[in-house]
Amino acid sequence: MVYVLTFLLAFCSIVYELLLGQSLSAFMGNTVLRYSVTIGLYMLSMGIGAFLADGRALQDTVITLLKVETLLTVCGGFSVIFLLIIDSSGLPDTVFLVLAHGLIILIGILTGFEIPLLIRLRNLEVEGSEHTVLGVDYVGAFFGTVAFAFFLYPVAGLIATAFMTALLNALVGVCLGSQWTKVQAERRRQCFVLIGVQALLFVALALSLRSAEQINDLFLRHYLAS
Amino acid sequence: MISDPASPAGSPARGRIRTLLSITVVLSACSLMYELLIAQTLSLAAGNTVVWYSLSVGIYIGGMGIGALLCRRRFAARPWRTLFFVELSLSALGAAAVPTILLAHSLYLYFSATPREISVFAFFGVSFAMLLGVGVLSGIELPTLIRLGNAVDGEATNRVLGWDYIGSFLAGLSFPLALLPYFSLTVIGFGTAAVNLLAGMFVLRRFVAPDERTGGRSWAAAGVAAVLLLGILRSENIEQYFLKRYYFYTNAADRGSPFGALGDLPDVYRAYSPYQQIDLLHDPDGFQGDVLLDAYSTKFRDAPATPANRILYLNGDFQLGSSYEELYHEWFAHIPIMLNGAVPRDVLVLGAGDGMLIRELIKHEQVRRILHVDLDRALVELARTDPILTALNRNALDDPRVETRYGDAFQFVRSSPETFDAIYMDFPYAKDYNLAKLYSREFFHFLKNRLADGAYAVFDAPGGDYLEGMDAAGAPVLVPFDEWDIYYNTLRSAGFDAIIPFVTQLEEDNPRAFELLENWPGVPTFSEIPDPETRSTARQLWMEALISSHVESLEQGFITVWKEPLSLPSREYNDFGAEFYSLNALRFELAFLPPFSLTAPIDHSKVNSILRPTLPVIDVWSVRSR
Numbered sequence: 017m018v019y020v021l022t023f024l025l026a027f028c029s030i031v032y033e034l035l036l037g038q039s040l041s042a043f044m045g046n047t048v049l050r051y052s053v054t055i056g057l058y059m060l061s062m063g064i065g066a067f068l069a070d071g072r073a074l075q076d077t078v079i080t081l082l083k084v085e086t087l088l089t090v091c092g093g094f095s096v097i098f099l100l101i102i103d104s105s106g107l108p109d110t111v112f113l114v115l116a117h118g119l120i121i122l123i124g125i126l127t128g129f130e131i132p133l134l135i136r137l138r139n140l141e142v143e144g145s146e147h148t149v150l151g152v153d154y155v156g157a158f159f160g161t162v163a164f165a166f167f168l169y170p171v172a173g174l175i176a177t178a179f180m181t182a183l184l185n186a187l188v189g190v191c192l193g194s195q196w197t198k199v200q201a202e203r204r205r206q207c208f209v210l211i212g213v214q215a216l217l218f219v220a221l222a223l224s225l226r227s228a229e230q231i232n233d234l235f236l237r238h239y240l241a242s
Numbered sequence: 243m244i245s246d247p248a249s250p251a252g253s254p255a256r257g258r259i260r261t262l263l264s265i266t267v268v269l270s271a272c273s274l275m276y277e278l279l280i281a282q283t284l285s286l287a288a289g290n291t292v293v294w295y296s297l298s299v300g301i302y303i304g305g306m307g308i309g310a311l312l313c314r315r316r317f318a319a320r321p322w323r324t325l326f327f328v329e330l331s332l333s334a335l336g337a338a339a340v341p342t343i344l345l346a347h348s349l350y351l352y353f354s355a356t357p358r359e360i361s362v363f364a365f366f367g368v369s370f371a372m373l374l375g376v377g378v379l380s381g382i383e384l385p386t387l388i389r390l391g392n393a394v395d396g397e398a399t400n401r402v403l404g405w406d407y408i409g410s411f412l413a414g415l416s417f418p419l420a421l422l423p424y425f426s427l428t429v430i431g432f433g434t435a436a437v438n439l440l441a442g443m444f445v446l447r448r449f450v451a452p453d454e455r456t457g458g459r460s461w462a463a464a465g466v467a468a469v470l471l472l473g474i475l476r477s478e479n480i481e482q483y484f485l486k487r488y489y490f491y492t493n494a495a496d497r498g499s500p501f502g503a504l505g506d507l508p509d510v511y512r513a514y515s516p517y518q519q520i521d522l523l524h525d526p527d528g529f530q531g532d533v534l535l536d537a538y539s540t541k542f543r544d545a546p547a548t549p550a551n552r553i554l555y556l557n558g559d560f561q562l563g564s565s566y567e568e569l570y571h572e573w574f575a576h577i578p579i580m581l582n583g584a585v586p587r588d589v590l591v592l593g594a595g596d597g598m599l600i601r602e603l604i605k606h607e608q609v610r611r612i613l614h615v616d617l618d619r620a621l622v623e624l625a626r627t628d629p630i631l632t633a634l635n636r637n638a639l640d641d642p643r644v645e646t647r648y649g650d651a652f653q654f655v656r657s658s659p660e661t662f663d664a665i666y667m668d669f670p671y672a673k674d675y676n677l678a679k680l681y682s683r684e685f686f687h688f689l690k691n692r693l694a695d696g697a698y699a700v701f702d703a704p705g706g707d708y709l710e711g712m713d714a715a716g717a718p719v720l721v722p723f724d725e726w727d728i729y730y731n732t733l734r735s736a737g738f739d740a741i742i743p744f745v746t747q748l749e750e751d752n753p754r755a756f757e758l759l760e761n762w763p764g765v766p767t768f769s770e771i772p773d774p775e776t777r778s779t780a781r782q783l784w785m786e787a788l789i790s791s792h793v794e795s796l797e798q799g800f801i802t803v804w805k806e807p808l809s810l811p812s813r814e815y816n817d818f819g820a821e822f823y824s825l826n827a828l829r830f831e832l833a834f835l836p837p838f839s840l841t842a843p844i845d846h847s848k849v850n851s852i853l854r855p856t857l858p859v860i861d862v863w864s865v866r867s868r
Contacts, residue, residue, distance in 0.1 A: 030303075034296055038675070041292070042852040045650045046517070047676040048285075049418040051295040052278055056414015059274070063407025067400045096853075147311055147385075154307025154381075161300030165293040166862065169675075173854025232853060240687045 017195075018138040019152045021188050025085075025134070026156030027163070028185045029127040032092040033058045034164045035178055036120050039096055042174070043103050043112065054120055061121040065128020073129075074136055078192060078199045081133045082210035085189040088126050089217050093182025093224075095119050096174045100235045104242040140198055175235070176228040183221040189214030258394045261448070263405045265441055266387050269329065270409030271416075272438040273380035276336040277302040278417045279431050280373050283340050286427075286519070286558060287347045287365075289866045290858065292675045301370055305377015312378065313385045321390045322449040326459065328386065329442030332379045334466050337435035337473065339372040340427045341480065348487035351867055355495035362865055423516040426481050432473045439467055485510040488558065489523050489868050515620030521555040522630065528565060531792035533762045537755035538748050538796075539824040541568055549630045554596060556621070556670055558866050564634050567598055570702075570798050572825040573746045575602030577833060578664065578700045578802045580816050581742060585609060586663030590692065592651040592680075594668035595621035597635030603666070604641050605820040613662070614639070614646040615654045622646055652685055661694040667701035671858075672850075678857035681729065682850050686736035686803075693805040703729050703743070703799040726838065728856050729801055731848040740804035741840055744833040748793045750786070759785045 037054035041047040073080045099119075102112050131153060138145040168177040193211045196204060224231060281298035285291040313324075346368040353360045384406055391398030421430045443463050450456055473480065486504040487494065494504060511522040528551040535541075541548055552564040562570070579585055585608035591600060595616040603609055616622050625631045626639045639646060647654075651669070667689075672678040679685060681701075689699055704725060726743075733741055759765055766784060771777040813834070815827040850856045 030300075038292060041676065042679060045652060045676070045679070046418075047291045047295070047674070048282065048422065049516075051281075051291070052414045052418040054414075055278075055295075055299055056274070056411040059414070060407045060411035063404045066403050066407075070400070100853075147313075151307040151311045154303045154310070158300040158304035158307075161296040161303075165296035169292070170855060173851070175853055236684070236851070236853065240684060 017191075018134060018141070019148070021191060022134045022149055022152045023156040023159075024184060024188045025127075025130055026153040027160040028088070028092065028181050028188070029123065029130070030157040030160035031164050031168065031177065031181045032088070032095065032123045033120060034161065034169075035092075035096060035174060035181070036099075036116060036123070038169060039099050039174060040113075040116050043099065044109065053117075057117060057120045058124045058127075061124025062128035062131075064121075065125040065130070066132060067128075068125070069129045069132040074132060076199075076203065077133050077136050077140070078195045079203055079207055079210065081130070081137065082189060082192055082207065082214065084126050084129050084133070085185060085192065086210060086213055086217070088123065088130075089182045089185045089189065089214070089221070091119060091123055091126070092185060093178055093217075093221055095123075096178045097231070097235055100175075100239055104235075104239040106242060137195060137198070173228075173232065175232045176225065179221050179225040179228055183218065183225060186214050186218035186221055190218060255394050259391060259398060259401075262387065262391055262394065262398075263401060265445065266402055266405045267409040267412070268437060268441045269332075269383055269387070270380075270406040271413040272336065272409075272434050272441075273332065273376065273383065274410040274413040275417060275434045276332070276339060276376045276380075276431070277373065278413065279336075279427055279434070280339050280343065280369065280376065282417075282422065283343045283427055284369050287343065287369075287866055288862075288864065289559075289673050289860065290675070290862060293862055298373055301373045302377040302380070305374040306381035306384070308374075309378040309381020309383070310385055311381075313382045321386050321393070322445060323454075324382065325386050325390070326442055326446045326450055328379050328382050329438055329445065330459070330463055330466065332376065332383070333435040333438040333442060333470070335372070335375050335379065336438060337432050337466075337470055339376065340431040341484075342372060343369045344428075344484045344487075347865060348484060348491065349500060350865055351488065351491035352494055352500050354867070355492045356498075362863055365865055366863065418516075423514055425514070426477060426512075428480050428484075429474060429477045432470050432477070436467070436470045436474070439463060439470065443467075481512065482509055485512060485521065489521070489525070489555075491867070493527065513620055513624055515618050517618045518557045518621070520618075520621055520624060521558070522624075522628065523553045523555060525551050525553055527551075531788075531795060532565065533758055533764065534755050534789065534792045535566055537752045537758055539566065539568055541823040544823065547633070549633055552630050552634070554631075555868065558868065559670055559673060560868065561670065562596060562598060564630070566796060567634070568823045569746055569748075569796055571598045571602050572822050573744070573798070573829075573833065574668070574700065574702060574800055575599055575666070576817070576820060576822070576825060577744055577800070577830065578698055579606070579818060580830065581802060581813060582664070582698055583816075585818050586697070587611070588662045588664075588694070589613070590615070590660075590662040590665045592616075592654070592665065592667045592669070594666065595625055596631060597622075597625040597637075597639045599666055599668050600641070600644055601635045601638035602820075604638055604643060606818055608818070609643065612641075612644045613660075614644055615649055615651055616646065617648065617650055619648050622648075652679055652688075655685065655688040655692050658692060661692055661697070663694055663697045665689060665692060665697070665699040667699065669701070671704040673858045673860060675855050675858075678850060678855045679852050681732065681857055682852050682855070683732050683736045684852050686733055686738065690737055690805060696804075696806060698802055698804050700800055700802045703801045725857070725859055726799075727845070727848050728850050728859070730838075730840075730842070731845050732850045732856075733801070733803055734844045735846065735849045738803040740806065740808035742802045742804075742808075742834075743836070743838045743840075744800050744802070745836050746796060746798045746800075747829065747832040747835060748796060749828060749832065750789050750793055752789070755789050755792075756785060759788065 033054055037051050041050040099116055102115055135146050135149045138149050190211060196207055199207045277298060281295045284294040284298060288294060346365045350360060350365045388399050388402045391402040446456055446459060483503050486507055489510055490504050490507050494502060508524040513520040550565045554561040585606045587610045589603060589609055589612045591612055591614045593616060594600060595618055600612060603612060625635060669680045670677055672681045693699060768777045768780045771780055815830040848856055
C-alpha cells in the first residue's frame with residue numbers, strides 16, 4: 017500500500033512541477049530557461065524539505081503526511097488558475113515570477129517532506145525499506161514526466177491537467193485513511209478530520225474537472241480581456 | 243562523533259565534512275549538467291523541447307532510482323573507492339554523451355539517405371542509454387556521499403542531501419544563463435567532465451591514496467584528462483565535423499562515407515545566442531532545381547552579384563535560401579498590400595530578423611515607419627553586419643524608417659498600446675510549444691488589438707503540400723492537412739472572420755523553363771529509345787516532371803487576416819511602384835487558386851491555445867533533418 021501511495025505521490029509532484037515550468041514558459045517565454053530553473057529549484061526545495069522533516073513532524077507520520085497532501089492538493093490543483101489570474105490582473109511581471117517560483121519551491125519542499133514520511137510509514141511495517149521507497153518514488157516521477165509530455169499537456173491542457181493531478185492527489189489522501197491504525201489514539205480525531213478535508217477536496221476537484229472546459233474558457237476570457 | 247576540544251574549528255572531522263560537502267556540490271552540479279546537456283542535444287536533434295526536457299528528467303530520475311538500489315547491494319564496502327570510480331565513469335560518459343548523440347543523429351541521417359535506412363529508435367535508444375547511464379551513476383553517487391558523511395559525522399545525511407540539491411540548483415541556473423548562450427554543447431560537456439574529473443582525482447589523492455596503491459587508477463584518470471583537454475582544444479574541429487555531417491548528409495551518402503569529415507566542403511558559420519543556434523551555410527551543390535531558377539526570377543540577370551546557395555538555418559531548421567528567397571518574400575510582403583488596395587503607413591514587423599521581409603516593405607515610399615520587434619539581438623546583428631546577409635537584405639535593417647526593438651513578440655502585442663496599419667509576422671514554424679505560442683488563440687487575440695481600423699495582419703503558414711495535382715476537371719486539388727485546420731480555427735476563435743490564404747504557386751507551362759532544360763546537360767537523352775518521336779515525348783515528360791517538382795518544392799502558404807469583416811476594394815494586381823524579380827500578374831492570380839474552405843464553423847478541438855496546444859503537428863519520434 018505504501019509503495020502504491022509513494023508512486024502516485026511522486027507522479028503528482030513532478031506533474032505539478034512540469035505544469036509550473038510550462039505555465040512559466042507559456043506566460044513568460046523562453047522554455048529552456050524555465051525548465052532548467054524549474055528542475056533546479058525543485059531539487060533544491062526538495063532538499064530543504066528533507067532537511068525540515070525530522071523531530072515531531074516525523075513522529076506524527078500519518079497526520080503530517082495528511083497535512084502535506086492537503087496543501088499539495090490545493091497548491092497543485094489551483095496553481096495554473098492562480099497564475100492565470102495573477103497574469104491577467106495587470107500586476108508587474110515580477111509579481112508573477114515571484115509567485116510562480118514560490119509555488120515551485122513550496123511544492124518542492126512539500127515533496128521533499130513527503131519522502132522521509134513515507135519511508136517512516138513503511139519502516140513501521142518493515143525495517144530498512146528506504147531504498148525501495150526512494151526507488152518507487154523515482155519510478156513514479158518517471159511516469160509523471162512521460163504522462164505530462166505525451167498526454168496531459170497536449171491532450172488535456174494545463175488547467176484540466178492540474179485538476180486531474182490534484183484529484184489523484186486527494187484520492188491518495190483519502191486512501192491514507194487506511195493507515196489510521198498507526199495514529200496514536202488521542203490524535204485519531206484530527207486524522208479523520210483531515211481525511212474528511214481530503215474527501216471534500218476530492219469532490220470539489222471532480223466537479224471542477226467536469227466543467228474544466230467552461231472554467232478554462234472563463235479564465236481565458238478574463239486573461240484575454242487584460 | 244568525538245569532538246576535539248583542543249581545536250574545535252579546525253578539527254579533522256570538521257575539515258573533512260566541509261571537504262565532503264564541497265565535493266558534493268560540485269558532483270551534483272556536474273550530474274544535473276549532463277542531464278540538461280543531453281536534454282538540450284535531444285531537443286535540437288528531435289525538435290520538441292518540452293517533450294525532451296520532460297522525458298529526460300524522467301529517465302534521469304529513473305536512472306538515479308536504479309543507481310540508489312544498486313548502491314545498497316554492491317558498492318557499500320569501500321565508499322571512497324566507489325566514489326572515485328563513479329566520478330571517473332561519469333566524467334568519461336558525460337563528456338561522451340553529446341558527441342555520441344550527435345554521431346548517432348548524423349548516422350541516422352546518413353543511412354536515411356541510403357537504401358539501408360536504420361530505425362529512428364536506434365537513435366533514441368542510444369540517447370536514452372546515455373541518460374540512463376548518467377542517471378544510474380548519479381544515483382550511486384548520492385548514497386555513497388551520504389555514507390561517507392555519516393562515517394565522518396554521524397548525522398550528516400541531511401547536510402549532504404541539502405548541498406547535493408544546491409549543486410543541482412546551481413547547474414539548473416548556470417546552464418541556460420551562463421553556458422548555453424556562449425558555448426557549444428560539446429564544449430560544455432567536456433568542461434563539465436573536466437571539473438568532475440578534477441573532483442574525482444582529488445578524492446583519489448586525498449582519501450584513497452593513503453590507504454592503498456592507486457597507480458593504475460591515476461593513469462586511467464590521466465588518460466581521461468588528456469582526452470578532455472584534447473577535446474576542448476579541438477572543439478572547433480569537433481563542432482565543424484558534426485555541423486557538416488548534419489548539413490551535408492546527402493553528400494556524405496553519395497560518397498558512401500558514414501564517418502568522413504567532409505573537409506572539402508565549405509565550413510558552416512555558427513553563432514550562438516540565448517535563444518537559438520544560428521547557422522549560415524554555403525551549399526556549393528545548391529539544389530536540384532537551380533537550373534530552373536532563371537525561368538521564374540530575373541534576380542541573377544538583374545543583380546548577378548547576389549550570393550547564391552547561401553542558406554540560413556535557426557536551430558537546424560531551414561529559414562531561407564539566398565538563391566530563391568524572393569519567391570517567398572515578394573509574395574509575403576506585397577500580395578497583402580495588393581489585396582488591401584493601399585500601401586500601409588505604419589507597419590509592425592514581428593520576427594523577420596534576417597531583414598529580407600523589411601527589404602521588400604521599404605521598397606514602398608508610402609511606408610512611413612516600420613517597428614521591428616525581434617527576440618534575438620544576435621540574429622539581427624548578424625543580419626546587419628554579415629557580408630552575405632547584407633548583400634541579400636541590402637542593409638534594410640539600417641533604413642532610417644526602421645526601428646528595431648528586442649523583445650518577445652507575445653509580450654509586445656499583449657502590452658503595447660500602439661496600433662498599426664499592417665502587421666507582418668515572420669517566425670520560425672511552430673515546431674515547438676515555445677513557438678506554437680506565436681500561433682495561438684491568445685496571441686492572435688492580442689494581435690487584433692494592435693490593428694488599426696481596416697488594417698491587416700499576415701503570416702507565413704507552413705506547408706509545401708497545399709496543392710497536389712489536378713482533379714478530373716483540371717482544377718488544383720487541395721490537400722487538407724491538419725495545420726490549415728488549426729490556423730483557421732484558431733484565427734476564428736480569436737475573432738478574425740476575414741481570412742484570405744494565398745500560396746506561392748508558379749506556372750508549370752513556363753516556356754523559359756523548357757528552354758533552359760533543353761540546353762541543360764542533366765536531362766537524359768533517352769538514346770536507348772530507338773523511335774525519335776517516342777524519345778522526344780519521353781524527354782518532354784521528363785522535363786515536365788522536373789518542372790512540376792520544382793514548382794511544388796517552392797510552394798509556400800501565407801494567411802492574411804483583416805480586422806473588419808471583409809470589404810476588400812480590390813483583388814487586382816498592382817505593384818504600387820515597387821519592382822519585383824518574380825512576382826507578376828499571372829502568379830498573383832495563381833496564388834488564390836487553392837480552394838481553401840473559409841466558411842466552416844469553428845471546431846474548438848482544433849484551436850491552438852497556450853493552455854492547450856494543438857501545434858506542433860509533428861511526430862514525437864521523428865528526427866530533425868535540414
